[in-house]
Amino acid sequence: MKYYIIAGEASGDLHASNLMRAMKEYDPQAVFRCWGGNLMQTAGGEFVMHYRDLAYMGFAEVALHIRKILANLKFCKKDILLFKPDALILIDYPGFNLRMARFAHKNGLKVIYYISPQVWAWKKSRVYQIRKNVSKMLVVLPFEKDFYRNYDFEVDFVGHPLLDAIEKPSVYQDRDAFIASNQLSGKPIIALLPGSRKQEIKRMLPVMLSLADKFTDYEFVIAGAPSIEMDYYRKLTGTSKLAILANQTHELLRYSHAALVTSGTATLETALFGVPQVVCYKGGRVSYLIARQLVDVKFISLVNLIMDKPVVKELIQHDFNKTNLATELQLILEEKQRQKIMEDYNALRQKLGGHGASQRAAEQIYKFLQAIPSQTHRS
Helix, strand or coil, rough: CCEEECCCCCCCHHHHHHHHHHHHHHHHCCCEEEEEEEHHCCCCCCEEEHHHHCCEEEEEEEEHHHHHHHHHHHHHHHHHHHHHHCCCEEECCCHHHHHHHHHHHHCEEEEEEECCCCCCCCCHHHHHHHHCCCCEEEEECCCCCHHHHHHCCCCCCCCCHHHHHCCCCCCCCCHHHHHCCCCCCCCCEEEEEECCHHHHHHHHHHHHHHCCCCCCCCCCEEEEECCHHHHHHHHCCCCCCEEECCCCHHHHHHHEEEEEEECCCHHHHHHCCCCCCEEEEECCCHHHHHHHHHHCCCCHHHHHHHHCCCCEEEEEHCCCCHHHHHHHHHHHHCHHHHHHHHHHHHHHHCCCCCCHHHEEECCCHHHHHHCHHHHHHCC
């Protein structure tokens, strides 16, 4: 069968690529046409557009680039109709993907959503749009099944695919090999995960870097996002010779002692690798003021949302500053606090449903499409 897949950021690229590999086990003749990243291309997708050309965050940033966004939407609609897929598979990225879901539904295509938009956080009214336009929803957070059921929409919880990603063996034999290969000092590592978009990196990284001179017994290492060129990081680090490891976030977390993490999927990745963290967020002034009026959640990190309690410290907007960040980093370097965090991390893993999410998602998609009368499948 033919599948059109859209992912709009780095985490979506990772999960989509693993889903594609799993789907080929059920459908060896599968053909994928993709909006996403390098991982989806490596997994065998016919590439259309890279997510780095789609990555706009915040209300103000979206407004500034609205003409390009509208052009991308128009092009995508035309491309889908030309490709004639058996199903459109959408990976999170709601601003773009919900529009494509509505378009595909109007044109008689089956729409499968893998990794739900965070409608439980804000714009809950979008649930009605999802219920109308999405043929099958596969969710990865345990509380999402009950959330959708409250809106009379049955969805399938398949577990979180990050559990599979972190269980992959290290490309390095051990920590010493990782240190040597990346020419690090050997001091305990504090990982800096400033985000995957230039706008957020520019806001987050300088504050994170400001702690390096205070915590001299540790080595600060930056996790470079795959879509960001190295020169961009170097402009922000200046004369500092801090290591920047591109495309090695999981390896970096595997060997890190603590982390400073911009809110998003990376907070969950960090927790699943067992790394104590401080969660950070600072948006544009206008975007933040709008979001504060619209967002209806107690926490911004997935770790705290899933556990429904403050497992990790969140420093948001004005609270995200050098003084507060230094205080909270010092706390998670202390053994008593680390033990408490680790206990909560263990409980978190149990809630996420165990490994095999990509395989379960692929199986659900294949069975769903096979149940449709065969004459509807396109060759």
